[in-house]
Amino acid sequence: xxxxxxxxxxxxxxxxxxxxxxxxxxxxxxxxxxxxxxxxxxxxxxxxxxxxxxxxxxxxxxxxxxxxxxxxxxxxxxxxxxxxxxxxxxx
Amino acid sequence: xxxxxxxxxxxxxxxxxxxxxxxxxxxxxxxxxxxxxxxxxxxxxxxxxxxxxxxxxxxxxxxxxxxxxxxxxxxxxxxxxxxxxxxxxxxxxxxxxxxxxxxxxxxxxxxxxxxxxxxxxxxxxxxxxxxxxxxxxxxxxxxxxxxxxxxxxxxxxxxxxxxxxxxxxxxxxxxxxxxxxxxxxxxxxxxxxxxxxxxxxxxxxxxxxxxxxxxxxxxxxxxxxxxxxxxxxxxxxxxxxxxxxxxxxxxxxxxxxxxxxxxxxxxxxxxxxxxxxxxxxxxxxxxxxxxxxxxxxxxxxxxxxxxxxxxxxxxxxxxxxxxxxxxxxxxxxxxxxxxxxxxxxxxxxxxxxxxxxxx
Numbered sequence: 227x228x229x230x231x232x233x234x235x236x237x238x239x240x241x242x243x244x245x246x247x248x249x250x251x252x253x254x255x256x257x258x259x260x261x262x263x264x265x266x267x268x269x270x271x272x273x274x275x276x277x278x279x280x281x282x283x284x285x286x287x288x289x290x291x292x293x294x295x296x297x298x299x300x301x302x303x304x305x306x307x308x309x310x311x312x313x314x315x316x317x
Numbered sequence: 318x319x320x321x322x323x324x325x326x327x328x329x330x331x332x333x334x335x336x337x338x339x340x341x342x343x344x345x346x347x348x349x350x351x352x353x354x355x356x357x358x359x360x361x362x363x364x365x366x367x368x369x370x371x372x373x374x375x376x377x378x379x380x381x382x383x384x385x386x387x388x389x390x391x392x393x394x395x396x397x398x399x400x401x402x403x404x405x406x407x408x409x410x411x412x413x414x415x416x417x418x419x420x421x422x423x424x425x426x427x428x429x430x431x432x433x434x435x436x437x438x439x440x441x442x443x444x445x446x447x448x449x450x451x452x453x454x455x456x457x458x459x460x461x462x463x464x465x466x467x468x469x470x471x472x473x474x475x476x477x478x479x480x481x482x483x484x485x486x487x488x489x490x491x492x493x494x495x496x497x498x499x500x501x502x503x504x505x506x507x508x509x510x511x512x513x514x515x516x517x518x519x520x521x522x523x524x525x526x527x528x529x530x531x532x533x534x535x536x537x538x539x540x541x542x543x544x545x546x547x548x549x550x551x552x553x554x555x556x557x558x559x560x561x562x563x564x565x566x567x568x569x570x571x572x573x574x575x576x577x578x579x580x581x582x583x584x585x586x587x588x589x590x591x592x593x594x595x596x597x598x599x600x601x602x603x604x605x606x607x608x609x610x611x612x613x614x615x616x617x618x619x620x621x622x623x624x625x626x627x628x629x630x631x632x633x634x635x636x637x638x639x640x641x642x643x644x645x646x647x648x649x650x651x652x653x654x655x656x657x658x659x660x661x662x663x664x665x666x667x668x669x670x671x672x673x674x675x676x
Contacts, residue, residue: 247431249372270369274432281431290429 237308244304247282248275260304268303276301283307288316319475320544321535321672322485325387326629327380328531328617329356334387345630346639348616354513355494356529356618361387366450373433374446375411377493380532381443382450385487388536400536401484402456403444404474405491406466408621408662410440410459412495443491456486464662465553466490467622468670472551474537482539489534490625494618499528507619507663509589518589518615519644526588529618533625535632544675545632549573549655552669562667563599566659570603573671574655579605580671582634582653584627585644586660588614593664600659601645609653610645611638624660624668631656631672652676 241255244264248271262268265276279301283289289311291297300310326332330348349356363371363379365386371379385403415438421430436442441459448457456477460469467490474488502508509525518527541547550573554565570579583604587597601610617626634653638646658670 249433251372252368272369274373274436278431278433281429284429285425 233308233312236311237304240304240308240311243282243286244279247278258304260308263303264301279307283311287311287314289314318482318539318541319471319478319537319548320539320541321537321546321548321628321632322540322544323388323536324534324545324629324632325384326531326533326626327358327360327384328533328626328629329358329529330616331359332629332633333359333361333384345616345633345635345642348641351513351527351618354509354527355499356527356616357494358530358532370446370450373437375414375434375437375442375493376530377407377409377411377491377532378437378442378446380493380530381405381407381489381491381534382446384489384491384532384534385447386450388487388534399451399485400453400455400487401481402458402474402477402486403447403451403453404456404458404460404470404477404486404488405441405444405447406460406462406468406470406489406622406625407440407443407491408461408463408466409492409495409498410461411438411442411493412498413493414438416495416497447487462553462666464621464660464666465555465668467625467628468551468553468668471537471548471670472553475548475551478537478539485536485538487534488537489532490622491532492530492620492622494528494530494620502528507590519587519612521589522591524590524592526590526614526619529614529620529623531617531620531623531626533622533629535628546672546674549671549673550669551671554667554669555665556667557665559596559599562596563603565667566600566603566669569669569671570657578655579603579608580655580657581651582609582611582631582656584631584656584658585610585612586614586623586627586658587612587644588619590619593661596661596664596667597659604657607647607649607651608645609638609643609647609651611642612644613642615641621662624658624670627658627660628670628672631658631670632674634674
């Protein structure tokens with residue numbers, strides 16, 4: 227139960243960080259669905275945003291993504307990012 | 318021969334045109350006053366800029382792109398107007414984002430940095446974003462000559478038009494108030510220490526001015542048909558020697574005006590700084606007794622490209638000047654056809670723009 231709560235809190239925190247980092251002023255955390263694609267038809271993010279998200283992971287969670295292939299797998303939606311953060315975070 | 322065909326302006330006054338309403342002049346008749354000695358621009362909602370792009374833009378980029386896209390027919394993809402080049406002058410570019418980026422370098426010990434603030438903080442982000450949004454891959458240049466940046470863009474446009482009279486060019490001046498930059502310049506004495514609430518900027522008799530910001534854009538070409546005005550001449554000069562400045566103004570007027578004539582109106586960049594007043598009075602003394610003298614810095618504040626606002630104002634002046642603009646009004650009524658804009662920035666950078674309006 228604790229893990230589920232922690233994951234839910236992490237998702238909420240991450241959504242707020244995404245909004246803040248990417249200056250998504252016209253949406254709230256509630257507007258970002260966990261399984262909604264971050265890029266393309268979902269949130270509509272682009273390649274510059276992917277760099278911002280990699281910096282977010284580094285600053286917020288101490289995660290360094292060195293391989294672009296990893297980045298593509300991680301930056302799919304909030305679920306995939308949270309899953310990666312839980313497994314790889316150093317802070 | 319350089320003709321102005323269209324103008325647009327985002328400024329601390331109500332100068333941004335409402336959709337379909339033509340040129341806004343409300344800011345000329347009922348001016349907003351500075352708050353905390355700052356005149357911040359009234360920004361529109363920037364409806365022509367996609368949200369995904371807008372959220373990354375610094376204020377200077379937003380104002381520059383917003384003013385450019387408000388020119389009739391300039392919004393891609395349905396634009397009618399397709400300038401062959403984009404020439405922007407900006408003294409400071411996106412200073413606020415530059416400082417954010419520099420702060421990141423320190424805060425994160427030269428580690429992984431976010432690209433957004435870097436991309437948007439470069440001075441040429443304004444012209445390049447206009448180019449991208451207008452699908453314009455022509456000549457794209459940014460001038461950063463501080464208080465002469467806009468005039469340098471105008472001079473380049475004049476040279477381009479001289480080579481290609483049938484081409485049109487988008488030229489403009491853009492600067493933003495950056496809190497960091499304001500503090501630096503405040504400590505150097507360029508802004509007033511006393512609160513200006515309820516006071517007249519021009520009678521404070523103290524050092525410093527008020528800070529301002531804005532973006533003014535112009536469509537220029539070598540074709541006189543349907544032009545708002547003709548830019549008869551532009552001069553830039555760096556000097557603090559009054560005889561040199563006086564000689565340059567004299568030569569400029571002799572070169573660009575018919576013998577024995579002087580401008581109908583002098584639009585002076587006087588900014589309330591009592592240390593620079595002598596320079597402006599030097600130019601005023603060279604005008605004819607029936608030359609009206611007006612000032613504009615109480616409308617836009619002081620910033621490196623304030624002369625772009627002055628040019629917009631000169632193009633859009635009402636037939637009867639509001640009293641707050643006037644410093645000297647001759648008894649005889651005048652039609653303001655030839656207008657001289659004289660501006661100085663931090664005492665050493667001087668510019669003259671001579672305009673002949675189409676009446």
